[in-house]
Amino acid sequence: MADKVLIYSRFPKTMMTRFAEAFELLDTAGKPAHEVFPAEELAGVRAVLTAGGTPLGGAEMDRFPKLGAIVCYGTGYDGVDLKAAAARNIAVGHSPGANAASVADIAMTLMLAATRRILVADQYVRSGDWAASRQSPMMRPQAGMPSRRIGVYGMGEIGRKIAARCAAFESEVGYFxxxxxxxxxxxxxxxxxxxxxxxxxxxxxxxxxxxxxVVNADILKRVGADGFIVNISRGSVIDEAALVAALTDGTIAGAGLDVYAREPHVPDALTALPNVVLSPHIGGHTLDSxxxxxxxxxxxxxxxxxxxxxxxxxxPEGKTA
Amino acid sequence: MADKVLIYSRFPKTMMTRFAEAFELLDTAGKPAHEVFPAEELAGVRAVLTAGGTPLGGAEMDRFPKLGAIVCYGTGYDGVDLKAAAARNIAVGHSPGANAASVADIAMTLMLAATRRILVADQYVRSGDWAASRQSPMMRPQAGMPSRRIGVYGMGEIGRKIAARCAAFESEVGYFxxxxxxxxxxxxxxxxxxxxxxxxxxxxxxxxxxxxxVVNADILKRVGADGFIVNISRGSVIDEAALVAALTDGTIAGAGLDVYAREPHVPDALTALPNVVLSPHIGGHTLDSxxxxxxxxxxxxxxxxxxxxxxxxxxPEGKTA
Known part of the structure; x- marks a missing residue:
């Protein structure tokens, strides 16, 4: 029997090249597996390769009677129902720390780009406004890193790397x-x-x-009118409607976001704002990671x-789902 | 006699508020001093406040017979003819290190924004291309910081701060x-x-x-097709025509620039490129600095x-012009 691996999420084909050399891949291209492959094909699947954020519950697991492992590409596994997997004796794997530096770096990129208003600055140069000496209220000087206090929420491998980078910028660093x-x-x-x-x-x-x-209207108000939010974790951690409101009415100064509530959809109210820097969930997206x-x-x-x-x-041992 | 200070470069009026409390300011708003003020007014000027990059030679100094000091706002003083000042017994002051963190931070911002293609990424989200799953060759994964080698040219206060920040990103750091x-x-x-x-x-x-x-076509070729240039010093250090050519024909991968050969003018060939991040000489432009x-x-x-x-x-003692 071939080593059959079902590709459950949508991944670029080039990324699958190394796996295709070792295993027989059934690629759903992100579509429901049972609509792409007949049940007898799915019956042979022993492993599922997925993106950690893609929902994968017990009913779906039951389509693969021989399933031994769900393997997440990346650190996250929040889409996988761990209890349902445990009940079916299905192991769940991921890539711990493999993309931590890459994700920490996009956090720093978004923070610096948002606080130094690099999108506005680039547009100010490209539009000819600078050459014409046109004033822009958006180009007023902002606080620099040595006078900023960076609060890191979550002290896993990514949080630690963010904190170490911020400390090198002479910022005060705290964590919860x-x-x-x-x-x-x-x-x-x-x-x-x-x-x-x-x-x-x-x-x-x-x-x-x-x-x-957890990051709701109250938390945003506490961060305050000079404050910025950077999210490289998951969109679900922030109340996105509250964030859009806070960015629009000046409750906070700006944001740098790599993740969203309903990816790849981003609210129009968010993409219309000048005080945000938006990236399409590319935190772990470097060649090294x-x-x-x-x-x-x-x-x-x-x-x-x-x-x-x-x-x-x-x-791992000691942890329970 | 009032303490007359001539404002030789163009500075925002708000920035001059603190100085106006202590001194009598003659503000040229960046125009030639002798076109704005009569000679007898200039005769009383004892200090000139200038931006370091603004040309200020001996002939201009001779318009101010009582001139005791040329004070540069910022670290640079490359526009001031130091020999001509010394010959006239005019001291030249600047603001050493005061903006070093702010300039080092814009260097990091430009490097991260250019290497992680944050302008392209933001546009990919805002345009709806991400939501529509449109492919973009510009969004391909790039090398991350831990696999990059950062070469810092110049090890003054700014260079040291850049090097320390890069080391925190797990990059290899070298300097000349x-x-x-x-x-x-x-x-x-x-x-x-x-x-x-x-x-x-x-x-x-x-x-x-x-x-x-000094950064000419040969140096750019050596940096190579995967390489990036970041300039936060002065536009004069780089052969700008060679840089535009190297960015256009793929000799180098990209650039992040805060300074240009003839500010505030930036060549159209440069502002048309997708692989550059351009800021309008805002390196020292934070509230703290x-x-x-x-x-x-x-x-x-x-x-x-x-x-x-x-x-x-x-x-200072030991150094000569």
Whole structure:
């Protein structure tokens, strides 16, 4: 029997080249698997490769009676129903840390681009406004990094890399996470307290039911009129309607966003704003991180087909779903 | 006699508020001083406040027979003829280091924005291309910071801050400057050797006759097709025509520029390119650095009118013009 892997999310074909050399791939191109392949084909599937944010529940798992592992491309696995997988004895793997530097870097890029208004600045040059010495209120000087307080929400691998980068910019760095870590940054016991203190709120927390819409109108108000929000985690962590309102009425100064509530759809009210920098969920999208993530996927799939435990399982010993 | 200060370059009026409280300002608004004020008014001028890049030679100095000091707003003083000033016993002051963090931060902003193609990414979201799943060759993944080699040209205060920030991004950092410093980065004895090695060339050298057009077609070719140029120093350091050619024909991958050969004019061939990020010489343009630069200007002017040496002189002991 061939080692059949179903490609559950939409991935670029070029990205699948390395996997296609080792396994037989059934590519749904993001469409429902049962509409693309007959049930007898799906019956042979032993592994599913998915993007962590794509919903994958128990009913869908039941289409693959031989399924041994769901392997997520990237760090996140918030779309996978872990309880349903555990109940069916299906392992869930991911690529822990493989894209952490790449995601931390897009967080820094978005923060710097938003706070230094680089989109407006570039347009000011390209339009000829600078050459014509036209004044622009958007080009007024803003606070620099040494006078900013960066509050990092979530101190996993990505949060740590963001904090280390911000410290090199001579900014004050604080963080909020469930537990205090041995780190040289100010710890806040609540998100509210950190939001009161910081001028940039960096959302780097893992998405879950508990973090859904945690960054709400109250938190945004606390970040304040000089403050910025940067989100490289998941759109679900922020109440997107509240964010759009806060950006529109001046409750906060601006935002840099790589993730959205209903990707790839971004509200028109958001894309119309001049005080935001928007990227299309490209945080983990560098050559280095793709290679590292592919290495994790290959290691997970190889282990499965060799009958061994996944080396990059989302539920290591001690953790429960 | 009032403490008369001639404002030689064009500065925003709001920026001059603090100085106007202490001194009598004659504001040329960037026009030739002798066209705006009568000779007898200029005869009383004891200090000139200028932007370092604005040309100011001996003939101009001779219009101010009582001139005791030329005070530059910012770090640079490349527009001032230091020999002509010395021959006339005119001190030259500046604001050393006051804007170093702000300039280093715009260097990082331009590098990250250019290498992660944030302008293209933002447009991809705003245009609806992402929502429509349209492919874009510009959105292909690029090398991330941990696999980049950053070559810093010039190891003054700004260069050091750029290097420290890049190191926090897990990049390899090297530098070229006239002399080797006690720093944890690889030293290159020539710009050519560093250009061969690096994938991002950060131009942070002080502008002078010796550095004019030092970054030429040969250096750009050495940086190579995957390489980027970032310039936050002065436009004169780069052969701008060679840079536009290299960006257009793929000799290098892209650039982030805050300075240009003939500001505020930027060549149409440059503003038409998708692989550049352009800002209107806003490197030192943050609230923090303006306050710090104003403090230096006030200290220099106060010392002059008190008959004391400038605390922030461009020619401290041991250095000659």
């Amino acid at each position: 996470s469930r537990s205090r870590h041995d780190l040289p940054y100010q710890y806040f016991p609540t998100l509210e307290a950190m939001a009161d203190w910081c001028s940039v709120l960096m959302v780097a927390v893992r998405a879950s039911a508990e973090t859904n819409h 793709h290679v590292a993530m592919q290495n994790c996927v290959l290691a997970n799939l190889t282990a499965l087909f060799d009958g061994k435990p996944l080396p990059h399982d989302v539920r | 400057s006239r002399s080797r410093h006690d720093l944890p980065y690889q030293y290159f004895p020539t710009l050519e050797a560093m250009a061969d090695w690096c994938s991002v060339l950060m131009v942070a050298v002080r502008a002078s006759a010796e550095t004019n057009h 303006h306050v710090a630069m104003q403090n230096c200007v006030l200290a220099n002017l106060t010392a002059l009118f008190d008959g004391k040496p400038l605390p922030h002189d461009v020619r």
